[in-house]
Amino acid sequence: MSELIKDITTMSISYVLFWFVISILILYPKLSKRKIQKRINKLNQSNK
Amino acid sequence: MIHKFKKNHCILIISLSLLIINLFLIFGLTTFSRIVYVIFFYHVSAAWLSYFSFGVSLISHILYLKQKKMSWSNLGKNSIIVGVFFVAFTLITGSLWFNATSGTYNNIYWQWSDPRQTTTLILLLSYVAYLIFRNFIEEREKKAKLSAILGIVFFPTVPLSYLSAIIFTSLHPLINPGDPGDIYWDFIKMLSLFFNLIAITLLFVYLVRELNELDLVKQKLQELLQTKLEEGK
Numbered sequence: 001m002s003e004l005i006k007d008i009t010t011m012s013i014s015y016v017l018f019w020f021v022i023s024i025l026i027l028y029p030k031l032s033k034r035k036i037q038k039r040i041n042k043l044n045q046s047n048k
Numbered sequence: 049m050i051h052k053f054k055k056n057h058c059i060l061i062i063s064l065s066l067l068i069i070n071l072f073l074i075f076g077l078t079t080f081s082r083i084v085y086v087i088f089f090y091h092v093s094a095a096w097l098s099y100f101s102f103g104v105s106l107i108s109h110i111l112y113l114k115q116k117k118m119s120w121s122n123l124g125k126n127s128i129i130v131g132v133f134f135v136a137f138t139l140i141t142g143s144l145w146f147n148a149t150s151g152t153y154n155n156i157y158w159q160w161s162d163p164r165q166t167t168t169l170i171l172l173l174s175y176v177a178y179l180i181f182r183n184f185i186e187e188r189e190k191k192a193k194l195s196a197i198l199g200i201v202f203f204p205t206v207p208l209s210y211l212s213a214i215i216f217t218s219l220h221p222l223i224n225p226g227d228p229g230d231i232y233w234d235f236i237k238m239l240s241l242f243f244n245l246i247a248i249t250l251l252f253v254y255l256v257r258e259l260n261e262l263d264l265v266k267q268k269l270q271e272l273l274q275t276k277l278e279e280g281k
Contacts, residue, residue: 006148007084
């Protein structure tokens with residue numbers, strides 16, 4: 001593999017990883033909040 | 049609530065837009081002898097964000113110990129969560145960059161003798177230990193107090209990581225402003241880097257606010273469960 005292809009591969013891995021980290025950090029609180037909120041609603045409904 | 053929702057999402061949209069605009073700035077206007085040097089923008093931005101996050105966590109932990117407000121403790125913990133992810137990213141990209149530039153891809157990703165790599169790994173492990181430790185304590189007040197102390201104790205690993213490449217002999221390159229031989233130093237590159245730093249700092253604000261809201265929802269659930277348990281008795 002030529003150096004240019006290796007350079008592009010290394011750079012792409014880094015770039016994809018960057019967005020992967022950002023996506024996890026954005027999605028984790030959103031999904032967890034939704035899950036907990038559903039549980040809260042269920043608990044509130046069963047209390048009524 | 050709607051106002052809060054909109055404000056936080058505006059921060060996210062601005063941050064992501066800046067990151068995308070900057071991508072065009074990096075690929076359109078900056079020139080490097082090798083394309084792999086583009087890692088520089090993301091590696092440095094992530095390193096900055098991790099140091100910044102741990103700095104915020106230090107201030108939050110000190111304020112918690114002074115004022116005993118749970119929100120400070122949560123802010124400290126949430127800053128550390130963001131910081132840990134970005135410091136891990138910094139280490140991985142640093143290793144990839146090292147492999148690319150130390151020779152012509154000799155599969156050398158790690159040098160234990162390099163002070164920057166080693167001290168940054170210590171920094172990462174310290175804060176991972178903080179998160180594990182915090183998770184193990186059940187009682188809220190005790191958890192906040194002990195983790196605040198631990199957060200303060202671990203903070204010296206941050207300046208140690210930063211200064212290691214300056215004080216000791218390191219393979220890590222340093223930016224030398226004004227040096228014509230410095231491949232990272234020119235107006236457009238610094239502008240792109242500055243753009244990235246603003247974008248990623250805004251992202252930090254968004255993430256910490258979201259994580260703080262998650263903590264509030266978790267607390268609400270715990271209170272509801274507690275009430276239900278007491279009613280059952």
